[in-house]
Amino acid sequence: MxxxxxxxxxxxxxxxxxxxxxxxxxxxxxxxxxxxxxxxxxxxxxxxxxxxxxxxxxxxxxxxxxxxxxxxxxxxxxxxxxxxxxxxxxxGPKQSLKGNHSDNKVNLVLLGMSGTGKSASGNTILGRRQFVSRTSSVPVTTECQVEETEINGTCVCVIDTPDIFDDEIESSVKNQHVTKCKQLLQSGPCVFLLVIQVSRFTDLERDILRKLEKAFGSKAKEQTVILFTRGEDLQCADMNLEDFLQDCNSDLKNIVDQCGRRCVVFENKTSHKHQVTKLMQKVDEMLNKQQNQ
Known part of the structure; x- marks a missing residue:
């Protein structure tokens, strides 16, 4: 038996x-x-x-x-x-590591024009200096790079990218960067962090969402959080993020509205963890909303 x-x-x-x-x-x-x-x-x-x-x-x-x-x-x-x-x-019920959505891994793709602070923001998210970031008159980041960290039990894959929005860069080169970026994406949802300086909004950035959708698909802006850098400039002007958004350029306001007003501001010269906490809260809110639709 x-x-x-x-x-x-x-x-x-x-x-x-x-x-x-x-x-x-x-x-x-x-x-x-x-x-x-x-x-x-x-x-x-x-x-x-x-x-x-x-x-x-x-x-x-x-x-x-x-x-x-x-x-x-x-x-x-x-x-x-x-x-x-x-x-x-x-x-029985499973407790998610990232809120209500079921994934415990997320990809954060840093996108934006050269000099906006993509690499510095990536280092802030990682909590360590991993991406090369320095003041320069020429682009510093020339290849896509991925690094990982863990935030509140969630595996966060941070992908730093070169400028793929500059019209002066050859299309073949930009396409290579986009292809490489997609290859670096791991399992789990993808969130685009559109990096823009609070003290600099150029004509090349006016149609940045169109370029974003051309590179990553028509629903890319639905997966985008705007990450404003140089938050210290707002402090010097005695302004907060809401004050800035209320008085900013109309084209920039339109970009913010199209991205569901999902915005955070970073001061990359400091290492305040609350900045990353606010960013991950925005990411969680967006992913949960998408999952419930």
Missing amino acids: FFIYSFTADTPPNICITGPYKTWRAVIPADTHSLSPVLYCSGCEDHVSVSADQPNSQMETDEPQSFFAAFCQLLFKSVRYICIYIIEFFT
């Missing part, structure tokens, strides 16, 4: 017991508060209801109680709590 215990996430746990004459299959109900296994005999109509809560109860059968049935009763009592644990593990 031998028995096989098996379970899946979609069906109740069951136990198969093979004896000399009959094979019994026990199905454990998913209701763990009234766990009472039922035995089904393969090839016949016999069935046994086993009470796990009444130690001295007799099993109800269509035939007189057999030694084999009594053995099964004791067996199922002994595995009752194991079954409860397994059922709750597979059917």
Whole structure:
């Protein structure tokens, strides 16, 4: 005689017991508060209801109680709590690491014109200096680069990119950068961080959303959070982000509105973690909203 215990996430746990004459299959109900296994005999109509809560109860059968049935009763009592644990593990609620959406990994793609602070913002998110960032009259970032960190239990893949929006850059070069960026994307949702300086908004950035959608698809702006850099300039002007958005250029206002007014501001010269916390809250809110639609 031998028995096989098996379970899946979609069906109740069951136990198969093979004896000399009959094979019994026990199905454990998913209701763990009234766990009472039922035995089904393969090839016949016999069935046994086993009470796990009444130690001295007799099993109800269509035939007189057999030694084999009594053995099964004791067996199922002994595995009752194991079954409860397994059922709750597979059917109970799972706590997401990132809020309500189910993924525990997210890709953050830094996009924007040269000199807006993409690499510096990436270092702020990572909490360490990983991307090359320095003042220069020529572009510093010339290739896509990906680095990972963990934020509140979520694996965050940060992808730094060269400028793919400058009209003076050859289309073939920009296409290579876009292709490389897509290759670096890992499993999990993708969020575009459109990096813009609060103190500089150029004519080349007026149609940046059109260029974004051309590179990453028509729904790219629905996955975009605007990351304003040089937040210290706002402090010097005694302004907050809302003051800035109210008084900013009309074209910039239009970009902000098209992106659902999902905006954060970074001061990359400081290492205040609350900046990253606010960014991840925006990312979570956006992903949760998309999942619920």
